[in-house]
Each structure stands twice: as structure tokens, then as C-alpha cells.
Amino acid sequence: xxxxxxxxxxxxxxxxxxxxxxxxxxxxxxxxxxxxxxxxxxxxxxxxxxxxxxxxxxxxxxxxxxxxxxxxxxxxxxxxxxxxxxxxxxxxxxxxxxxxxxxxxxxxxxxxxxxxxxxxxxxxxxxxxxxxxxxxxxxxxxxxxxxxxxxxxxxxxxxxxxxxxxxxxxxxxxxxxxxxxxxxxxxxxxxxxxxxxxxxxxxxxxxxxxxxxxxxxxxxxxxxxxxxxxxxxxxxxxxxxxxxxxxxxxxxxxxxxxxxxxxxxxxxxxxxxxxxxxxxxxxxxxxxxxxxxxxxxxxxxxxxxxxxxxxxxxxxxxxxxxxxxxxxxxxxxxxxxxxxxxxxxxxxxxxxxxxxxxxxxxx
Numbered sequence: 001x002x003x004x005x006x007x008x009x010x011x012x013x014x015x016x017x018x019x020x021x022x023x024x025x026x027x028x029x030x031x032x033x034x035x036x037x038x039x040x041x042x043x044x045x046x047x048x049x050x051x052x053x054x055x056x057x058x059x060x061x062x063x064x065x066x067x068x069x070x071x072x073x074x075x076x077x078x079x080x081x082x083x084x085x086x087x088x089x090x091x092x093x094x095x096x097x098x099x100x101x102x103x104x105x106x107x108x109x110x111x112x113x114x115x116x117x118x119x120x121x122x123x124x125x126x127x128x129x130x131x132x133x134x135x136x137x138x139x140x141x142x143x144x145x146x147x148x149x150x151x152x153x154x155x156x157x158x159x160x161x162x163x164x165x166x167x168x169x170x171x172x173x174x175x176x177x178x179x180x181x182x183x184x185x186x187x188x189x190x191x192x193x194x195x196x197x198x199x200x201x202x203x204x205x206x207x208x209x210x211x212x213x214x215x216x217x218x219x220x221x222x223x224x225x226x227x228x229x230x231x232x233x234x235x236x237x238x239x240x241x242x243x244x245x246x247x248x249x250x251x252x253x254x255x256x257x258x259x260x261x262x263x264x265x266x267x268x269x270x271x272x273x274x275x276x277x278x279x280x281x282x283x284x285x286x287x288x289x290x291x292x293x294x295x296x297x298x299x300x301x302x303x304x305x306x307x308x309x310x311x312x313x314x315x316x317x318x319x320x321x322x323x324x325x326x327x328x329x330x331x332x333x334x335x336x337x338x339x340x341x342x343x344x345x346x347x348x349x350x351x352x353x354x355x356x357x358x359x360x361x362x363x
Contacts, residue, residue, distance in 0.1 A: 001036040001348065002033060003030065003031070003033070003035075003060050003094050005036070006039065006060060006062070006096075006341065006344075007032055009345075010096060010337075010341075011101075013098075013105065014101035014102040014104075016101050017205060018100075018104050018128070018206070019100045020100040023100045024097065024099075025066060025098060025100065026097065027094060027095070028067065028068050028085075028095045028097055029088045029093065029095045030060070030088070030089075030092065030094025030095065034092065036060060036348065037057050037058060037059045038056060038057050038058035038059065038060070038348060038349050038350075039062060039345070039351065040056060040060070040061050040351050041062045041063075041334050041351065042061060042064070042334065042352075042353035042357065043063070043065060043333055043353075044063065044067070045061050045065070045067040045084055045095050046067070046080060046357050047080065047084045048356070048357075050091070051087070052353055052355050053093055053353075054087075054093070056349075056351055058093070059091075059093050060093070060096065061093060061095045061096070061353075062098070062341065063098075064098055064102065064330060064334075067081055067084050068081065075089075098333075098337070103240060103285065103286065104128065104238050105238065106124065106236075106237040107336070109330055109332070110125070110241045110242040113242070113285055113304065113329065113332065114244045114281075114283055115332075116263075117244075117258070117262055117283070118246070118247060119245060119281055120245050121244055121245050123244075124237070124238075124241065124243075125243050125295065126241050126291055127237075128238045128239045129232065129233070129234040130230055130232060131204070131205065131233075131235045131238060132202050132230070132231045132235055133203055133204070133208065133228055133229065133230055134200060134201070134202050134203075134228070134229050134231055135151075135200070135201050135227070135228055136226065137199050137215060137219070137224065137226040138173050138196045138199070138225050139196060139197050139199050139219065140195070140197075140220060141170070141195050143219070144199060146218055147199065147215070147218045147219055148166055149218075150215070150218035151218075152166075152201075154207065154210045154211045154214035155207040156201040156202070156211050157201045157203070158202075158204070160236065165201070165202065166200060167200040167201075168197040168199050169197065170196075170197055171196055171197075171198055172194070172195060173193075173194045173195075173196040174193050175191070175192055175194075176190065177189065182222050184221060185220070185221075204235075204238075208228075240284055240288075241283060241284035242282070242284075243281070243282045243283075243295075243298045244280075246281060249278065250277065250279075251277055252273065252276065252277070255278040256268055256270060259304060259322055260324075263304075263324040263328040264328065264331075265328040265362075266325075266361075266362020269322070269323040270321060270322050270323070271315075271319070271321040272316065273320040273321070274317055275301050275318070275320050278301040278302045279301055280302075281300055281301065282298055282300035282303045283303070284304075284305045285305070285329045285330045286305070286330055287326065288303070288306060288308075288329075289307065289308050289312045291305070292312065292315050292316075292319075292321065296315070296318065301319065301320060302320040302322060303319055303320070304322045304329070305321075305329060306326040306328070306330075308323040326360075327358040327359075327360060334352050334353070335352075338351075
């Protein structure tokens with residue numbers, strides 16, 4: 001087993017294609033071709049986490065936050081970032097970070113928060129738009145099923161809970177190959193008329209390379225005609241945050257008690273909301289002030305997130321804003337990664353880091 005095998009599965013769970021542009025996800029240190037010895041999962045990769053990996057003979061650390069976020073001009077171990085990186089490099093430990101790729105994945109950070117709060121009827125708070133792509137190609141009628149099957153196997157035609165979605169329209173195609181052509185139908189220098197189907201399928205952009213490979217390998221023509229466009233539709237399975245409903249309506253006081261207990265936080269900073277009872281709840285792990293407007297638009301009664309500033313709370317008159325702390329909002333990330341990797345690699349020990357990495361104390 002190689003480290004790259006684990007990375008392949010991590011990028012199925014949280015494709016790096018959808019990470020935010022400012023982010024630094026992926027393999028930060030180490031060689032993906034190294035043999036895998038063990039995996040340590042953590043929220044933050046600090047020096048004490050690297051030491052724990054060494055003690056447990058783990059040469060891959062899977063971290064939510066990237067320890068290297070911006071450029072390093074030197075590797076002198078004189079701050080917490082460089083200390084962790086230098087120790088990892090010296091001990092041949094690979095560090096892989098998921099961060100916003102896991103933030104936007106369905107079942108990712110915010111969805112796990114909702115699971116811990118026992119919410120139902122979940123959907124994404126800020127779904128991505130202008131993401132879905134549409135492929136249209138033109139296929140001889142007798143080859144249409146062959147091409148469709150190849151595209152479906154490559155990941156095209158997936159729409160939410162449905163697969164193998166496509167549309168075909170019958171028509172007539174014409175072509176004439178020059179003297180250098182090698183037509184699979186008809187002869188060069190002679191115009192051919194062929195009954196064709198226009199085949200349309202949608203796909204997600206991180207699959208484009210493999211879908212195009214499937215198209216060209218399965219299509220009977222020497223030169224394949226196709227169009228790719230980006231649709232305006234939003235896509236519910238990729239985006240930030242989540243909205244759901246409590247099984248039973250709670251008073252504000254009971255809701256705050258539940259929130260404090262679930263997130264094991266020293267304090268919940270909340271707004272002076274006019275709400276008396278809470279039923280519909282929005283959540284977003286990490287710094288979520290930017291999505292207050294989305295929580296309001298969703299008609300949520302409460303919004304659980306972190307890193308709210310003083311003036312953010314003025315927006316919390318018609319919604320109960322709850323700041324549970326950055327670490328606290330993202331703490332269940334370790335559970336997501338641990339459970340996923342344990343299922344995929346049952347023959348390897350996948351450990352959750354015990355080292356403390358929360359830099360905030362409560363008194």
C-alpha cells in the first residue's frame with residue numbers, strides 16, 4: 001500500500017477541484033510513492049501531532065487545516081509552522097490537508113455538525129452555482145448505447161440521487177474526409193450522410209478529463225464533434241454550510257444549552273434575537289460571518305458558526321446567531337476522516353490524534 005492510494009480515496013471524499021482559490025490543500029510534505037505505515041488524523045498539524053505520529057509509526061498525517069497556508073521563505077524552525085514542517089520532513093512524514101475541499105463536500109464539516117445536533121431534512125446552505133457542465137456529442141444511432149455506457153462509467157449523468165441521466169435527439173449528420181483522413185464510416189473525399197443521435201449528459205468539472213477520454217475511446221469517429229457548456233444551475237451536493245430542522249422545537253434557552261453541550265464549548269456567544277423558539281437551524285463550520293445573509297434567506301431560526309465579530313451580531317435580531325468557537329465548530333472533522341479511512345483501509349491502523357491543538361482556553 002502506498003501513500004498515494006490513501007490520497008486517491010481522500011480526493012473521492014473531498015475533490016481538491018472544489019477547494020477555495022485561496023486555500024492550500026493536498027500533499028504538503030512527503031513522497032506519495034512511499035509505502036504506507038500508518039495514518040494519523042487531526043484537525044491541526046502542529047509539532048506535537050507530528051511527534052505523536054512518530055511515536056505511533058504513522059508516516060501519513062491527514063489534517064483538516066493546512067499547516068502551510070502561505071509561502072515559506074525559509075525552513076528555520078523558529079515558529080509553530082516551520083517546527084511542524086521541519087520535524088515532518090526529517091522523519092519522512094507526509095502531511096495531507098483537506099480543508100475547504102471537505103468544507104464544501106456533502107457529508108463534510110457542516111453536515112457533520114448538523115448530524116451531531118440531530119437535525120433532519122438537510123440541504124446545503126450556500127450551494128455552488130455555475131458548476132455543472134453539459135456535454136453534447138453526435139453519435140451514429142447504432143453506437144449510441146456503447147458511447148452512453150462509457151460516459152456513465154466515467155461519471156457523467158449523475159444528478160443528485162439519480163444516475164445514467166441523458167437526453168438524445170435524432171437527426172442527420174454529414175461529413176467529408178480529406179485525403180489524409182481515415183474515416184470509420186464511408187470513404188475519404190466523399191460526402192457521407194449518417195443518421196445520428198445528439199447525446200447530452202451533465203457532469204461535474206473534476207471529472208472532465210476522464211469523461212473526455214471515455215468519449216474519444218468509445219466514439220467510432222476519427223474526429224469527435226462535441227460541445228461543452230457550463231450551466232447556471234446551482235448544485236446542492238457541493239457548497240458551504242447546511243440547513244436542517246430539529247426533531248422538536250426548543251426554547252432559545254434550551255437550544256443554547258443543547259448547542260453548548262454538543263460542541264463542548266466553554267461559552268456560546270449569541271445575539272439578542274427576537275426569536276422565542278428554535279426549529280430550523282443553519283450551520284457552517286469555521287468562520288461563517290459571510291453566510292449570515294444566506295441563513296436569513298433560508299428563514300432559519302438560528303445560525304451556528306464561529307469567528308463572529310462585534311458588528312456581525314447586530315444582524316441577529318431576526319435570527320439567533322451562535323458563535324461556538326472555531327475549533328469547536330470543526331472538531332468533528334477528525335471523526336469524518338477517521339470513519340471514512342477506517343472503512344476504506346481496514347487493514348491499516350487509522351488513529352485519531354490525541355494531542356491538543358485548540359489554541360483557545362476558557363476560564
